[in-house]
Amino acid sequence: MAEATPIRPQPADTIESWHYEADVVVAGYGIAGVSAAIEAARAGADVLVLERTSGWGGAAALAGGFIYLGGGTPLQKALGFEDSPANMKAFMMAALGPGADEEKITDYCEGSVEHYNWLVDNGVPFKESFYGQPGWETPFDDGLMYSGGENAAPFNTIATPAPRGHVPQMADKRTGEKGGGYMLMKPLVETAEELGVRAEYDMRVQRLIVDGDGRVVGIVAKQYGKEIAVRARNGVVLATGSFAYNKEMVQNYAPRLIGKPGASIEEHDGRAIRMAQALGADLAHMDATEVAFFGDPQLMVRGILVNGRGQRYVNEDTYPGRIGQETLLRNENQAYLIIDEDAYEEGCAGDSSTPFFRFQPKWVAETVEELESEMGLPAGTLVSTVEVYNRHAENGEDPVLGKKSEWCKPIGSPIAALDLRNFTAGFTLGGLRTTLNSEVLHVSGEPIPGLFAAGRCTSGVCAGGYASGTSLGDGSFYGRRAGVAAAKG
Numbered sequence: 001m002a003e004a005t006p007i008r009p010q011p012a013d014t015i016e017s018w019h020y021e022a023d024v025v026v027a028g029y030g031i032a033g034v035s036a037a038i039e040a041a042r043a044g045a046d047v048l049v050l051e052r053t054s055g056w057g058g059a060a061a062l063a064g065g066f067i068y069l070g071g072g073t074p075l076q077k078a079l080g081f082e083d084s085p086a087n088m089k090a091f092m093m094a095a096l097g098p099g100a101d102e103e104k105i106t107d108y109c110e111g112s113v114e115h116y117n118w119l120v121d122n123g124v125p126f127k128e129s130f131y132g133q134p135g136w137e138t139p140f141d142d143g144l145m146y147s148g149g150e151n152a153a154p155f156n157t158i159a160t161p162a163p164r165g166h167v168p169q170m171a172d173k174r175t176g177e178k179g180g181g182y183m184l185m186k187p188l189v190e191t192a193e194e195l196g197v198r199a200e201y202d203m204r205v206q207r208l209i210v211d212g213d214g215r216v217v218g219i220v221a222k223q224y225g226k227e228i229a230v231r232a233r234n235g236v237v238l239a240t241g242s243f244a245y246n247k248e249m250v251q252n253y254a255p256r257l258i259g260k261p262g263a264s265i266e267e268h269d270g271r272a273i274r275m276a277q278a279l280g281a282d283l284a285h286m287d288a289t290e291v292a293f294f295g296d297p298q299l300m301v302r303g304i305l306v307n308g309r310g311q312r313y314v315n316e317d318t319y320p321g322r323i324g325q326e327t328l329l330r331n332e333n334q335a336y337l338i339i340d341e342d343a344y345e346e347g348c349a350g351d352s353s354t355p356f357f358r359f360q361p362k363w364v365a366e367t368v369e370e371l372e373s374e375m376g377l378p379a380g381t382l383v384s385t386v387e388v389y390n391r392h393a394e395n396g397e398d399p400v401l402g403k404k405s406e407w408c409k410p411i412g413s414p415i416a417a418l419d420l421r422n423f424t425a426g427f428t429l430g431g432l433r434t435t436l437n438s439e440v441l442h443v444s445g446e447p448i449p450g451l452f453a454a455g456r457c458t459s460g461v462c463a464g465g466y467a468s469g470t471s472l473g474d475g476s477f478y479g480r481r482a483g484v485a486a487a488k489g
Contacts, residue, residue, distance in 0.1 A: 030058025065180020148467025153402025262425025
């Protein structure tokens with residue numbers, strides 16, 4: 001999407017009058033923005049949030065609500081799971097790379113238990129209940145779940161598995177409409193309001209305002225078509241989300257997602273990134289993407305996923321987001337789920353938060369040879385794949401990709417295939433390079449004075465891989481840091 005208005009910073013001496021003023025001005029009222037607002041207010045700052053839509057929440061309020069936390073949180077301990085910051089770090093360094101920021105991940109893991117307590121102290125509810133079935137998220141109100149493939153190969157050999165997907169307790173969830181993320185946002189917004197945080201809605205940020213020394217001192221926004229100048233006496237926090245819905249930026253940086261934005265909102269247009277770039281801000285991991293896969297995990301674990309060459313390419317019991325990445329980024333977006341009738345019926349009978357991903361098979365046959373022919377796969381490819389899988393599954397093993405023994409059962413007859421080609425969508429993970437205190441870094445390596453950022457407009461703990469909860473996790477964690485730093489000025 002081409003920029004409709006200038007993004008170059010505007011000199012402060014050209015501002016004729018300030019429409020609003022505050023010590024700290026936060027752009028965006030999602031998870032990073034509300035966390036920044038709370039901590040800035042607690043530090044004694046007068047805080048004003050500028051939100052593009054007509055209400056708080058952002059993508060966070062629509063999300064499943066996972067916050068990726070570990071290291072031995074009270075919830076983990078209450079449910080009998082052992083974890084440590086070092087163990088959490090070992091998993092995150094392996095799963096969120098290549099190129100994962102070790103300093104940031106170490107910082108995040110060491111502060112994780114305190115961050116959990118902060119959320120609870122601010123009214124976020126977590127139920128002492130573990131959901132252990134395959135799924136994108138729990139369909140119930142359970143508080144803890146595996147959310148990144150920690151208990152699946154290859155990560156279960158790298159770090160001791162521990163569930164870290166902490167989910168706010170909420171009834172009547174509707175995936176993609178009103179998930180656990182709403183119950184994360186609601187108490188935090190109420191806390192911000194109690195602290196005196198002000199909010200102005202329908203504000204589209206346009207460009208940053210800088211003084212003669214190059215310090216960021218405000219934002220120009222547009223409200224109902226009118227340009228509004230907002231002065232920030234101490235600092236500006238950018239928290240406006242990813243660039244998943246900016247077609248031009250996706251084409252330039254993450255072309256595999258062209259035409260496939262998902263698990264995001266249209267307001268994620270990369271504007272804050274572009275505004276900071278115009279000041280010389282550095283970027284990181286702009287090609288990194290999370291990829292949702294439109295397959296139901298209850299079915300996937302009971303079958304085998306093959307690519308367009310009839311070969312398996314990922315262990316089916318891993319985190320569905322990893323399956324999505326492997327499918328889109330490394331297998332030309334070609335995927336078929338091979339499953340027998342008994343396993344299909346058993347999977348469809350299981351609990352699921354995504355029953356709409358339970359598709360009817362496209363091909364059904366009595367033998368693998370017949371199925372392979374009907375699918376148009378090269379002769380012998382699927383036959384050999386199923387033969388090797390079944391040979392080891394007889395012993396509850398999967399030496400090829402390491403699927404856990406509980407899901408290793410030979411595929412029988414009748415046999416079917418679900419056509420899952422092009423069933424992916426995703427959002428971007430790259431963005432502004434920031435310090436541990438959420439200062440936005442200039443390409444020179446120095447912080448840009450007065451400018452801070454957090455959430456999906458920054459490059460957080462994910463450099464390539466992903467685990468559900470890392471967006472809400474590092475968005476809130478480093479949103480807090482941004483608020484504290486901005487309040488100090």
